[in-house]
Amino acid sequence: MNRDPRGSPASLAGRLVLATLGFCAAFTLLTVAVRTASAWRDQRNTIAAELSQTEQVLRRTLSRAIWEMDRESLEAHLASAAKVASVGRVTLEIRRPGRQPEQLLVRSEAWQPSTLVPTLDRELVYEPYAGAREVVGRIGLDGDERVMWARLRGEVGSIVLTQVLQSLLLATLVMWLFNRSVTVHVRHVAQHLAQLSPENLSTRLELVRPATHHDELSLLARGVNQLQRSLSDYLARQREDERELAAHRDRLAELVQQRTEALQAANAQLEAQSRCDPLTGLPNRRHFDEVKEAEFRRTQRSGQPLSLLLCDVDHFKHYNDSYGHAGGDDCLRRVGQVLQTCFSRAGELPARIGGEEFAVLLPGTDAEGAMAAAERLRQAVTAVAIVHEASNVAAHLTLSIGVAQFDPSTMDRFDTLFQQADQALYLAKRRGRNQVAR
Numbered sequence: 001m002n003r004d005p006r007g008s009p010a011s012l013a014g015r016l017v018l019a020t021l022g023f024c025a026a027f028t029l030l031t032v033a034v035r036t037a038s039a040w041r042d043q044r045n046t047i048a049a050e051l052s053q054t055e056q057v058l059r060r061t062l063s064r065a066i067w068e069m070d071r072e073s074l075e076a077h078l079a080s081a082a083k084v085a086s087v088g089r090v091t092l093e094i095r096r097p098g099r100q101p102e103q104l105l106v107r108s109e110a111w112q113p114s115t116l117v118p119t120l121d122r123e124l125v126y127e128p129y130a131g132a133r134e135v136v137g138r139i140g141l142d143g144d145e146r147v148m149w150a151r152l153r154g155e156v157g158s159i160v161l162t163q164v165l166q167s168l169l170l171a172t173l174v175m176w177l178f179n180r181s182v183t184v185h186v187r188h189v190a191q192h193l194a195q196l197s198p199e200n201l202s203t204r205l206e207l208v209r210p211a212t213h214h215d216e217l218s219l220l221a222r223g224v225n226q227l228q229r230s231l232s233d234y235l236a237r238q239r240e241d242e243r244e245l246a247a248h249r250d251r252l253a254e255l256v257q258q259r260t261e262a263l264q265a266a267n268a269q270l271e272a273q274s275r276c277d278p279l280t281g282l283p284n285r286r287h288f289d290e291v292k293e294a295e296f297r298r299t300q301r302s303g304q305p306l307s308l309l310l311c312d313v314d315h316f317k318h319y320n321d322s323y324g325h326a327g328g329d330d331c332l333r334r335v336g337q338v339l340q341t342c343f344s345r346a347g348e349l350p351a352r353i354g355g356e357e358f359a360v361l362l363p364g365t366d367a368e369g370a371m372a373a374a375e376r377l378r379q380a381v382t383a384v385a386i387v388h389e390a391s392n393v394a395a396h397l398t399l400s401i402g403v404a405q406f407d408p409s410t411m412d413r414f415d416t417l418f419q420q421a422d423q424a425l426y427l428a429k430r431r432g433r434n435q436v437a438r
């Protein structure tokens, strides 16, 4: 059950009953006041009627008793009149010709004069024979206020009792009807709403009562079911959108991955191409320069030997002139293949460093080893037998090779080693080409 912020039960039926009781109490007060005023009037009229009735009963007998001077009878009648409940006092004035009027007075015990109760005052007339009417006295009757109040109290008590009973019965009926037709269903709706979750939105709200009832509660139930349907549709759409979004996200991630891999491959290719001579496929001058410095420093640190071969195609200008530039390119390509074949061990670095110039870096190889390797290369190029008719050295293409070994005592830069290999190459050229010099 919901409770208000102060913790007291927030019962609609309870509040309705309190309001009904409050209204009934005010209505009862008003009704009691009106009915009491009416009862007051009725009581006065009743007492006036009783006084009049008493006077009518007494009139004749008293008139005769006065006429006949029957004092005993007079007093007896007066006493019986005083015994009537609503009569508080009886006053009798006796008139006789030639005499002072005489007054007889009978009153009930503790009677008090009051202006609230009715009184009655009549002449007494006696008619000893037809046509002879004579006034023999007066009779006065005063009502008894205490009797009127006692009767009024009884009547007001019954009025109050019936009104209170009526109010209580009405409040009970209202509460019972309200509980049965409203509170029970409102609680059911609240319980249904409290148990709702995205998983059970399809559970319809059904009021426990005949379906023929069409009122505000039916509207409420219809509204709740409509809202549940809308929410359910909305959540389904949202789930579908999320699924699509996730699929798009996965596809996007896949595309990004593919693009990244393609970019990385392209970068790697560019990186490789930037270090590769496109004509021969050998490492180019840039790659050679990077590696040579690293190997030079490593040799300085480790004390391992390091040798360098500088190779130059003999009379290549004539070759170009004889077989054209394309033929020259093809020739360079074949020389490159020979270099790659001869120096394929780990650490060996053959490279094209100029037009028809090649270099070979040989880490861990001393001068003798380098000389032998250079000779093997020279012979390998000769063995390929690339026809070079314009050469005055041989009928085939030849190589001149300069060899130098790193000497830590005299060399502090790679350039020094390079210069020494270049001088050896120059020497090989000068000695007649197609040879290895040191």
Ligand SMILES: Nc1nc2c(ncn2[C@@H]2O[C@H](COP(=O)(O)OP(=O)(O)OP(=O)(O)O)[C@@H](O)[C@H]2O)c(=O)[nH]1
Binding pocket: 312, 313, 314, 315, 316, 317, 318, 320, 324, 325, 326, 327, 328, 329, 332, 354, 355, 356, 429
């Ligand atoms: N086809 C071709 N020719 C090139 C390339 N690079 C340089 N050359 C040519 O190679 C020739 C080198 O000639 P030189 O420097 O005079 O040397 P050489 O003719 O080999 O004479 P020696 O070295 O003294 O034997 C030049 O004619 C250049 O044009 C190239 O990539 N392709």
